[in-house]
Structures are given as C-alpha cells and as structure tokens.
Amino acid sequence: MPPPEKRDRQLNNERRSHRRYLVSTNLLYRLAASDPSARYGRGTSVDISSGGLLFEAEEQLPTNARIELTIQWPTRINDDIQLTLYVKGETVRFEGTRAAVKFDHATFRLEGASDRGKISGNGY
DSSP states (O other), X not given: OOOHHHHHHHHTTOOOSSOOEEOOOEXXXXXXXXXXXXXXXXXXXXXXXXXXXXXXXXXXXXXXXXXXXXXXXXEEETTTEEEEEEEEEEEEEEETTEEEEEEEEEEEEETTOOGGGEEEESOO
C-alpha cells in the first residue's frame, strides 16, 4: 500500500511529487544565453515546491527553454536579513503567461553575504 501522502495525491488526481505552497513574491528571470530568443524579464511567483515553480511572466516564454531565476524570498532571517533564491531549470508548461519551471538546482543566498552565506541543494 502506498504511503498516505501518495494515496491522497492519487485520490485527488494530483500528479506532482512535491507539495506546492502558495507564495507570491517578485522575481527576475533570464533565458539561457545559448537560446536564440534569450531574454530577461520580471515576474511574480504563484506557487513553489522543492521541485519547481509556477510564475506569472511578462510574456509567454518558450517551452523546454533553459531558465535562471532570482526569487526574492518573502521572509527574512531575524526580521533583518534578506534571503534570495537562485534557481536554474527548464520551462515545462505554460498557461497564458504563467510559466511552470522544473528545478535542476536551487541555492539560497543571504543578501550581500559572502559564499559562507550560501545554502545549496537540488531543492530548497
């Protein structure tokens, strides 16, 4: 028998393997320089998980494009230190100007901190 979380997802026809959290925060994106349509833009996150992100972009972006995102994390450490999430991944789906990104790598950084302030991983 599958674990309770997997059973719940199956009952609700949920295909995602990572729980999504509603997080609305500002972000910047850059399509990979090797892409002929490379461009920069701003957006707002809709939801996020340890495996991906759905965000509202300024325009529709190409599917299967390499993308880098800089996400302003909505909470601070000790109400003082800003966290920024840096992500590399791939655009996998679009709903109008909403882009779904699958993460390859994600790294938290403390705003203005040296490399000692970096927290790294495949998720967050």
